[in-house]
Amino acid sequence: MNRSIRTWGVFALSGCVAVSLSACGGKPQAGGISPQALADAVHTVLEADRTVYARMIVYRLQDQEKMIKASEHWKDERALPLPAQVFRMGAELVAEQEASFSYGLLSLWPINKQNAAKTKAEETGLQFVADNPGKNYYAEETLGKTRYFTAVYPDKAVSQACITCHNDHKDSPKSDFKLGDTMGGAWFGSH
DSSP: OOHHHHGGGSOSSOOEEEEEEETOTTSOOTTSOOHHHHHHHHHHHHHHHHHHIIIIIIIIIIIISOSOOBOTTHHHHTOBOOHHHHHHHHHHHHHHTTOSEEEEEEOSSOSSGGGSOOSHHHHHHHHHHHHSTTOOEEEEEEETTEEEEEEEEEEEOOSHHHHHHHHHOTTOSOOOOOTTOEEEEEEEEEO
């Protein structure tokens, strides 16, 4: 299974960060950085960017100043894209550049069913971050003939805009999120 291609259908409107590095086995690679250290570093940047967009752009412009709304149909409605959509757009640009890694959002309660876990490590990781607030999940799995290091990071509700969107969405299987709750997780992979 080519995870970098499979991943791109895994985003929109959900939230956990998982990181997978193929054929690494958790050992330091050339240059001395381990797959876990690389995954942690990439996740730190992605989480910061997404939090800034949710709090400083969406929440401020939509909820506080009421200048423009955020919508999953942002192009048609001339609105802001949702934080999960911006995250996905970044992931798609990375894929277009044929980078050696990919990433995405997953959830136990996906609004878009494509954002459910596809592998055992993703499923186990999502449940782990939901059951263990503030902790990350790390594992290795083999898909086809390729071994992946997988990391799942909790994706928390960082803004009232996140909570309102998920709780009020007609397709949401969960409607009682609160600020700070784990809404899902994020995935990163290297091949």
